[in-house]
Amino acid sequence: MTATGPDFLALQVLDLEAAAQFFEQHLGLTRAPSGPPGAIVFTTSPIPFAVREPLPGVDLDAAAPRPGFGVAVWLAVEDADALHERLVRAGVQILGAPSDSPFGRMVSFVGPEGYALTAHTAAPSGPTAP
Template identity: 70%
Template sequence: MTVTVTDTSADTVGGPDFIALQVRDVEAAAAFYENHLGLRRAAVSPPHAVVFATEPIPFAVREPLPGVDLDAVERPGLGVALWFRTPDAQALHDRLQAAGVPILKAPEDGPFGRMFTFTGPEGYAVTMHDA
């Protein structure tokens, strides 16, 4: 089977351009990502959101969109894998664990270097890796 892709500007997608987690308490979630992961706020954020100056893709926490009931789900983002790169995954793991942040998967070596998964303030699973 041969698949032919025609590249036209009207029907192509370049890939993810922005990632936002919908949260109940924007300021508490923003403080978690600032204090525990060292993320810094971008110079400008839209109303009801905090955007971080992450690269290559901006990351944000925001109020839920209309119709989203975070209390109606077992865990927000279930089925979505959210990964961040860090210079030293083991050191970050140790700091998060010491701060009482729930660790879902202990550090291990994998195809993306040392990696582990923790639960953020709203229950989202976040994987950190250092490759």
């Protein structure tokens, strides 16, 4: 059997509601009408995205230097520069100024509970995000 690629993406968080509000307020995501217990799923495509309570055995308080360290989470946005401006106005910690990459215009920032996230506007022609 061979995997065909990512099918679902979820960030484990301690404060489920605060994390969901971050993605709604700053990235404009919309909650799906329903989801599994302990999770808030958003209406994203092509891959469903959610925030969820930690799975058994996951200690987010012990995550160093931050949860998800070493994992790259990229979210597609219509305008990375406009998102950067919105995040700065909201006081969100920016990890890098908007810049061009092989995947398009990108900006990296700190999301809920310290997750490092990157938002990018796809290049007109070229590779998709890693």
